[in-house]
Amino acid sequence: MSVSLCLFTADLRLHDNPVLAAAVRDSEQVVPLFVVDDGVRAAGFDVPNRRAFLADCLADLDAGLRQRGGRLVVRCGPVVREVCALAAETGAQQVHVAAGSSAYARRREERLAAALTAQGCDLRVHEAVATVVAPGAHVPQDGDHFAVFTPYFRRWQGAAIRGLAPVPRRIDVPAGVASAPLPERTAVAGVSPGLGNGGEREARSRLAAWLPDGLIHYADHQAELAADATSRLSAHLHFGSLSATELVHRARAMDGAGADAFVRQLAWRDFHHQVLAARPRSASVDYRPRQDRWRRAEREVQAWRDGRTGYPVIDAAMRQLRYEGWLPGRARLLAASFLTKTLYLDWRTGARHFLDLLVDGDVANNQLNWQWAAGTGTDTRPNRVLNPVVQAKRHDPHGAYVRRWVPELSALDGPAIHEPWKLPAPERARFDYPHPLVQLADGLRRFQRARSRG
The missing domain is CATH 3.40.50.620 (HUPs)
Incomplete structure (x- = not known):
């Protein structure tokens, strides 16, 4: 047999x-x-x-x-x-x-x-x-992989993707094959308190609940930090308890701006996999070196890890990461930009912390997204710096996200929720919240000087 x-x-x-x-x-x-x-x-x-x-x-x-x-x-x-x-x-x-x-x-x-x-x-x-399109399936005429997302996405969109594989009706396993016990979640120590459940049934249930309304409004709300409007399917894609190919088929069947935006995110995932497959060292080595001489400041690194930087939206992101083992994409980008460009600290330090906590942490997407944020990866504007206050006002205009994760500021409203250092000194003293690690203008000048030397 x-x-x-x-x-x-x-x-x-x-x-x-x-x-x-x-x-x-x-x-x-x-x-x-x-x-x-x-x-x-x-x-x-x-x-x-x-x-x-x-x-x-x-x-x-x-x-x-x-x-x-x-x-x-x-x-x-x-x-x-x-x-x-x-x-x-x-x-x-x-x-x-x-x-x-x-x-x-x-x-x-x-x-x-x-x-x-x-x-x-x-x-x-x-x-x-694990991907929709195999990493080496499409290459440019002058290289072994695409180094910029937009031309890759054009090729990716036009690619024929495979049909869905059938679910086996019956699986006959030879008798007498020994097995070790299944690992048990309850035996794992140090798990984030708010970590979601894994498994295919959970993935399909979450997809069924999110798809009808979430996909339609995805383009409008995916970056709204307080809305929690992303699919939260990234961990299931990482472990393969859900198929990225199936998601593309189902999204395209629904059509619309939300579906297009969601499929584009899946294409970004494939893009990073094809970069990593062609350049394996980019997991730890700058894809595009900028001659950075990263600062060493362990106190600042620890404040960033602990969500005590003095910038509420950054601290909210870092606390959510520790509690849930997950972050929406916009929060990841803000936290990474702040560490690498405002504090000018090595992206590898941040990437390691994310890998220590993220349930969806993988080499391709985590490391290459960090390099993108640091300007050493595939970003065509490597010196862009995201201002955390401007970004907070845009993507958390009413401060709901900050209040959820930084409860010591929950009594604040209006602009003060994003800039508590502007409050009068007596009022600031009521809050157990740190002063900013660095003034944004100072951090920007430091980063620009460092990159101009390179």
């Missing part, structure tokens, strides 16, 4: 999973496998919020497989060792896996292919599972 392994990575779902669909189609029996990867832990990406969300995803995936006669097999250790051992144990002829775009994922695929070939087993790597 023919056997295949379906190695789940960032595709923890049954709906529109080409990896699982191909394994079921090509073999009489399938072993759905997830390996708790020692390499991920060693690289520093195994943090509490993502570990807890992953536990939810695996439990839900196992439940869905059991409804179809199967189950999830969990093994712990180096991926190549565990996959090869299970392939030998079950006599599997093929291993199916989704293609990755990070350097780590690509090295893993290369080592896995070599080891499986040596024992007479084939590795089938499926493209466009």
Whole structure:
């Protein structure tokens, strides 16, 4: 009887999973496998919020497989060792896996292919599972990837995307295959108190609730900090409990400005994956070096991490990040611009803090968005500086977002909520809130001088 392994990575779902669909189609029996990867832990990406969300995803995936006669097999250790051992144990002829775009994922695929070939087993790597368009599917005439989003987006919009893979009706797992226990969310310490639930059922429920009204108004409200109008699906896309390709199909079917804006955000996600695939070192090295001599100021870094910078919208963002393990895109951009350009501190410091907390933190989008904000990435205006007060008045005009996350300022109204330092001294003394770390004009001059030297 023919056997295949379906190695789940960032595709923890049954709906529109080409990896699982191909394994079921090509073999009489399938072993759905997830390996708790020692390499991920060693690289520093195994943090509490993502570990807890992953536990939810695996439990839900196992439940869905059991409804179809199967189950999830969990093994712990180096991926190549565990996959090869299970392939030998079950006599599997093929291993199916989704293609990755990070350097780590690509090295893993290369080592896995070599080891499986040596024992007479084939590795089938499926493209466009985690992304809508595979990272290397479209390249400019003069290079191996697009370095600017707009021309990439034009090509991306015209690309034919694959149809949705069918959900298997039944999955027959060979008898006697041993499994480690499923990870449990309750066993994870240090999880953000407001972290959302993971898993495909949660993802599809959230999508169904948001899509009818949220997509229609997305273009108008996505940047409004207090509106909480984004889809909050980014963590599900990161873990693959929801398919980006399915989202594009469904958004395009609805049409309209909101759908167009939402699809554009999914294209940005693909854009970063294709940059990382072509330039793996951009995870830690400036994509476009600016000869920055970043300041060292641990006290300021810690104040930024703690949400005590003296700029309410920045502090609100940093406190939401710690409490929820998630941030809307506008808040991420403001926090990153403030650290890198107003304080002139290394983007890698901020990117590491985000990766420590963000449930959707991945190498491609986190690192390259940070570089974009710092002006060392793909931004065509690398020296733009976002003024946090101007941005707060534009995207949180009534101060509702600030009051939600900076309760010591909740009694303030009007312009004072965004500029409490302008209050008379006796009134300021009533609030346990710090003075700004730096005056915005001073920070701007410092940044401009530094970049002009470069």
